[in-house]
Amino acid sequence: MNRRPTKAPDRAQPAATEELRHRIARELGSHGLKGTPQRMLVAQLLLRAPRHMTAEQILKEINHTGHRVSKATVYNTLNMLSEHGLIREINLGGDHTVYDSTATPHHHFHNVDTGELVDIRPDQLDLQRLPPLPEGTEAAGVEVVIRVRQRTG
Numbered sequence: 001m002n003r004r005p006t007k008a009p010d011r012a013q014p015a016a017t018e019e020l021r022h023r024i025a026r027e028l029g030s031h032g033l034k035g036t037p038q039r040m041l042v043a044q045l046l047l048r049a050p051r052h053m054t055a056e057q058i059l060k061e062i063n064h065t066g067h068r069v070s071k072a073t074v075y076n077t078l079n080m081l082s083e084h085g086l087i088r089e090i091n092l093g094g095d096h097t098v099y100d101s102t103a104t105p106h107h108h109f110h111n112v113d114t115g116e117l118v119d120i121r122p123d124q125l126d127l128q129r130l131p132p133l134p135e136g137t138e139a140a141g142v143e144v145v146i147r148v149r150q151r152t153g
């Protein structure tokens with residue numbers, strides 16, 4: 001395999017990688033899903049650190065490691081992981097979807113200039129007054145995206 005020097009600070013050490021593999025396989029198994037090698041690649045890449053990535057970025061990083069996974073497999077795996085609550089899908093408008101390795105509820109800053117997403121812990125945002133819910137509904141979740149841009153001048 002083609003080993004490149006790593007510069008990304010979030011690369012996990014081998015021991016942690018092994019632990020992560022087991023955790024993912026266990027979680028997939030608990031949802032009745034098979035941890036096929038390709039699913040494992042996609043899941044490990046996203047879940048090894050708190051991060052937000054598009055499907056394209058995930059595909060690119062996997063290809064960089066010398067593995068080959070099709071675009072369809074990446075999308076299918078991400079959909080499956082998000083349907084089972086192992087990751088979160090954040091839609092930023094249009095077809096701009098970002099996948100979040102942090103599956104517990106939280107909010108985001110979205111920098112519209114850089115595209116960067118930054119987590120906001122739930123306790124950092126005060127949602128005291130919500131409007132009455134539409135008749136016959138109950139709240140299924142509240143996620144806030146605060147759009148920011150680079151300040152000029």
Ligand SMILES: [Zn+2]
Nearest residue numbers: 100102108119
């Ligand atoms: Zn997040």
